[in-house]
Amino acid sequence: MLILGTCSDVRTFESVEDKQFKNALNEVVKKADLKLKKGERAFFRLDTLTKFKWDKMYSIPGNVLKREIEKQIGIPWEFGGGMGFITEGNLLLIFIKDKKVVSTVEFIDGDKRFVPFSIGVLGENMPYSKSSYFIYKQFYAKDGYNIQVVPTENKEVLPDSELINNLRTVSLD
DSSP states (O other): OOOOOOOTTOOOHHHHBOHHHHHHHHHHHHHHHHHOOTTEEEEEEGGGGOSSOOSEEEEEESSEEHHHHHHHHTSOOOOTTSSSEEOTTOEEEEEEETTEEEEEEEEOTTOTTSOOOEEOOOOTTOOBOSSEEEEEEEEETTTEEEEEEEEGGGGGGSTTHHHHHTSEEOOOO
16 A cells, blocks of 8 residues: 655745845845955845745755755755755755744856855854855955855854954945
């Protein structure tokens, strides 16, 4: 006998992905890409970009298995990736409210509609809050750079915290 059923607490990221937030965050990253120069940073509030309510956000880098995501966010959750992991180079943001996934956004590596960026990793199982964030260009050899988004509350734990503290704050407007 075959019994099929569903679990109402398990959601896929296709059903909860917030395209409005994804586009709003991309606009902030685009502005930073155009306006920020070496030695500058700008601040923004992540919660002003969302229309949904949330308590915590987790940043999941590519090449992570489903069971590791569930361990990090602390609740059972199914994403629609099909193969059981986030592809290398992609970035998945998971928003939690009252121990439920309320929204997700996945940035696909190589998707030309979105400017690539990284979110400063705070450590395993550490969620991000609604606090302000700052954005800057992390320069490396031969005029290359990566756009970094970092929560202001935990910047001290990042390897580049001294560099970040010495950046001049500018407006993206």
